[in-house]
Amino acid sequence: MAGKQTLLHPEIGTISGIDAGQGVSQFLGIQYATIEDRFAPAVLKEYDGKGLDALKVGPQTAPLPQGAQHEQDLIQHRLPETDVHFLETEGLNLNITVPASHDFEKDGKLPIFLFIHGGGFMVSSASYPQYDMARFVRLSIARDLPIIAISMNYRLGPPGLLTSREMREYGYPSNNALRDQRVAMEWVRKYMSGFGGDIDNITLAGESAGAIACTYHLQSRQPLFTRMMAMSGTSLLTPPLPLEVAEQGYQTAIKALGLEGKPVEERMEKLRRMDAGELRAKCAAVPMLPVADEKMPITGHSFANFKTGKVEIAGASWCEAMMIGDCGFDGSIQGLRLVHRKKGIGKAFCDAIHKSLSSQHAEKLLSGYGISADTDDDMAFERVLQTFNDIGFYAPTIAYAEGFGIKTYMYRFNENNPWQGPWQGRATHILDVALLFQNFNDYLDDTQLRTADAFACSVFKFVHGKEPWEAWGGGAGKVAWVLGPDGMSRTVEDVPAKTGRRPTLLDLAKELGGGLDQLAEVLNGFLKAPLAT
Structure with missing residues (x-):
C-alpha cells in the first residue's frame, strides 16, 4: 500500500496525499466544485484552511458499473480492477500528480498538463486506472522535463448536456459538461500555485470527446490556458446542436419520462430527483451533445469556414500553440454505432452513396475504399469505418492546421494495437492515450514501448513550451510526426502516401461544390440512418 505524503497549501491547509513511489506524489479526488443538484451550475469550491484528505480517487459522475473495464475493452486489454463508485453531488473532482522532490523555491514552478477524458460525453471517468498519471509524471522526471499532471471529472449524459428553454429559464444552464470543465480550469488557476504549478503555463489536453471539448474552449473570449493538445477529436467531428434540435x-x-403536460416545477422536481440510471436509460434516444451557446460562447464551424479563413475563434489571439493529431484507425470507435448494421453493410452503403452523390463521384468514393455491393461483410464493415475515420478524424486535423492560425504541431499515430480483439494490428481509437500515459507498459513489447516513450517525451517538450518537432506549415512545409508502426518515429511531409492515410475524400472534395462539408453530410447521414427493415 502506498504511503502518505503531505503538502501545506497556503489556502487549503494541510493536504494528505499518497506517495506513489519513485519520486511522485498524488493528491486524489479533490473536489473542485459543488452543485446543489444534478442540473445546477457548478460553483467553485472554497476551503476553510483546515486541509483535506486526498488519498483516493473520487467518485465518477455517472452510474457506470464496470465502466473502466468496458472502456479498456475498446483498447482491447484490461488493467487490474480498482474501486470507482458513483456519487453525483461529489463527482466534480480532480486528481493531481506532482514530482515529490522538485524544489519549487529554488528551481521554479512546473508547467501543468490538464487532461479531459473522452467517452462521447456519456461515459468514462478521470478516476479510471487508464488515466492514472503517476507513470506519466515519473517519466517526465526521468527525461529531465518534469511536469504536473491533472485529470478532471465532469458531468456526463443528461446532467451534463440535457437542455431546453424551460430548464434554462429555471436556472439550469446548457452545456454543464463544458461549464464544469471551465470551473476546473478556474480551480487550477486559483489553487495550483500552492502545489508548485505554474498557472501561467497550462496545457489543456483531451482525447476524443475531451479533445472536442478542448477545441470548444478555444472559443472563450477570456484566456483559459497557454497551449492546447487535441487527440482524435475536434468540433468538426461533433458540431454543436442547434437549440431547436x-x-x-x-x-x-x-x-x-411521462412528464407531458405537467407543470414546470413538477418536471424539474422529477428530473433532479429520479434515479440517475433510470434517467439515463429513458433518455437513451435523446442526443447528448454540446449545444450552441452564445454566452460561453459555443458556435459551430464548417470545413469551408476553415478553408476560406472565415473562422473567428478567440483562442487564436491567446493560445500560443496547438498539438493535434489522429490515429490511423480512429474509425474503429464508430463500429459501436454500426455493428448492428454489419450484415449487408456493403450494399447498404453503396446504395446510400449512389443516392446522395452523382454516379461519377459515388464510384470514386466507393472504388477509393474498395467497397462494392458484394464485398464480404467483415471487409465492407472495416472499409466503411475507414470513411468515417477520414471525414471525422483525419480531415479535421488538416482543417484546424490550415485555418486556425496558430503554431501547430501535427502527429499521425500509427502504432498497431498488439492485443487480441477485432482490431488487432490496427492503430485504434484510444490507443494513443493508452500508450501516452504509460499504464499499459507491462503488456507492450520493446518496439511499442519506444513509441510510448517517444510520444510522451514529445508531449513533455510541448508542455514546457519547447518545439517537439517541426511545426506544420513552418520552414519545412506541411509536415507531420509519424509514430509507429514497430516503434519507429519520423517527421514526413503530411500527405497520405507518407503518413499512412488515404487521399480519397480529400481528392473527391475538390470536385464537389460542397467540398468536405458535403461529404460529411452524406457520410453522417448513413451513420445516423435507422436500420432498414
Whole structure:
C-alpha cells in the first residue's frame, strides 16, 4: 500500500496525499466544485484552511458499473480492477500528480498538463486506472522535463448536456459538461500555485470527446490556458446542436419520462430527483451533445469556414500553440454505432452513396475504399469505418492546421494495437492515450514501448513550451510526426502516401461544390440512418 505524503497549501491547509513511489506524489479526488443538484451550475469550491484528505480517487459522475473495464475493452486489454463508485453531488473532482522532490523555491514552478477524458460525453471517468498519471509524471522526471499532471471529472449524459428553454429559464444552464470543465480550469488557476504549478503555463489536453471539448474552449473570449493538445477529436467531428434540435430532444425526454403536460416545477422536481440510471436509460434516444451557446460562447464551424479563413475563434489571439493529431484507425470507435448494421453493410452503403452523390463521384468514393455491393461483410464493415475515420478524424486535423492560425504541431499515430480483439494490428481509437500515459507498459513489447516513450517525451517538450518537432506549415512545409508502426518515429511531409492515410475524400472534395462539408453530410447521414427493415 502506498504511503502518505503531505503538502501545506497556503489556502487549503494541510493536504494528505499518497506517495506513489519513485519520486511522485498524488493528491486524489479533490473536489473542485459543488452543485446543489444534478442540473445546477457548478460553483467553485472554497476551503476553510483546515486541509483535506486526498488519498483516493473520487467518485465518477455517472452510474457506470464496470465502466473502466468496458472502456479498456475498446483498447482491447484490461488493467487490474480498482474501486470507482458513483456519487453525483461529489463527482466534480480532480486528481493531481506532482514530482515529490522538485524544489519549487529554488528551481521554479512546473508547467501543468490538464487532461479531459473522452467517452462521447456519456461515459468514462478521470478516476479510471487508464488515466492514472503517476507513470506519466515519473517519466517526465526521468527525461529531465518534469511536469504536473491533472485529470478532471465532469458531468456526463443528461446532467451534463440535457437542455431546453424551460430548464434554462429555471436556472439550469446548457452545456454543464463544458461549464464544469471551465470551473476546473478556474480551480487550477486559483489553487495550483500552492502545489508548485505554474498557472501561467497550462496545457489543456483531451482525447476524443475531451479533445472536442478542448477545441470548444478555444472559443472563450477570456484566456483559459497557454497551449492546447487535441487527440482524435475536434468540433468538426461533433458540431454543436442547434437549440431547436436540443429542444426537440428535451420534448422526447419529457415524453419518455411521462412528464407531458405537467407543470414546470413538477418536471424539474422529477428530473433532479429520479434515479440517475433510470434517467439515463429513458433518455437513451435523446442526443447528448454540446449545444450552441452564445454566452460561453459555443458556435459551430464548417470545413469551408476553415478553408476560406472565415473562422473567428478567440483562442487564436491567446493560445500560443496547438498539438493535434489522429490515429490511423480512429474509425474503429464508430463500429459501436454500426455493428448492428454489419450484415449487408456493403450494399447498404453503396446504395446510400449512389443516392446522395452523382454516379461519377459515388464510384470514386466507393472504388477509393474498395467497397462494392458484394464485398464480404467483415471487409465492407472495416472499409466503411475507414470513411468515417477520414471525414471525422483525419480531415479535421488538416482543417484546424490550415485555418486556425496558430503554431501547430501535427502527429499521425500509427502504432498497431498488439492485443487480441477485432482490431488487432490496427492503430485504434484510444490507443494513443493508452500508450501516452504509460499504464499499459507491462503488456507492450520493446518496439511499442519506444513509441510510448517517444510520444510522451514529445508531449513533455510541448508542455514546457519547447518545439517537439517541426511545426506544420513552418520552414519545412506541411509536415507531420509519424509514430509507429514497430516503434519507429519520423517527421514526413503530411500527405497520405507518407503518413499512412488515404487521399480519397480529400481528392473527391475538390470536385464537389460542397467540398468536405458535403461529404460529411452524406457520410453522417448513413451513420445516423435507422436500420432498414
